[in-house]
Amino acid sequence: MQYNYLASEPLHECSICHETIIHPICPICITTQIQAWLTSYSNYHELKDSLFPELRNFFEKHFKESTECIKCKKARVCICPYCFTEFILDELKRINANKIILKEFLIFFNFDLEHKGYYKEAEKLGVV
Numbered sequence: 413m414q415y416n417y418l419a420s421e422p423l424h425e426c427s428i429c430h431e432t433i434i435h436p437i438c439p440i441c442i443t444t445q446i447q448a449w450l451t452s453y454s455n456y457h458e459l460k461d462s463l464f465p466e467l468r469n470f471f472e473k474h475f476k477e478s479t480e481c482i483k484c485k486k487a488r489v490c491i492c493p494y495c496f497t498e499f500i501l502d503e504l505k506r507i508n509a510n511k512i513i514l515k516e517f518l519i520f521f522n523f524d525l526e527h528k529g530y531y532k533e534a535e536k537l538g539v540v
């Protein structure tokens with residue numbers, strides 16, 4: 413698959429892993445998707461209250477003007493989806509989210525396309 417934006421724009425790297433961001437979806441759009449997904453759980457409010465302030469802090473800490481998000485078109489893809497979802501996974505563990513939530517998270521938000529990071533964990537949970 414060829415992406416035109418790679419050819420026409422300078423490459424942007426992730427603030428955390430310094431790899432080129434090849435799936436430009438910003439942390440805010442991912443957070444919106446996470447929020448929609450979490451509403452299916454009965455303890456949604458609890459999850460949201462413990463998770464979202466941390467996600468916001470994380471985003472603000474690493475924020476810089478960057479490449480345009482393919483969803484919201486704002487130039488704020490400063491963290492690659494992998495690093496951001498890895499952080500969320502760690503946060504879910506920190507707040508003791510149950511195994512079902514971790515499993516579903518890895519099914520819906522698996523950006524470990526090269527299978528170098530949390531993919532192994534997904535394998536252990538039997539979701540890939």
Ligand SMILES: [Zn+2]
Pocket residue numbers: 426427428429430431491492493494495496
């Ligand atoms: Zn990254």
Ligand SMILES: [Zn+2]
Pocket residue numbers: 437438439440441442481482483484485486
């Ligand atoms: Zn976005």
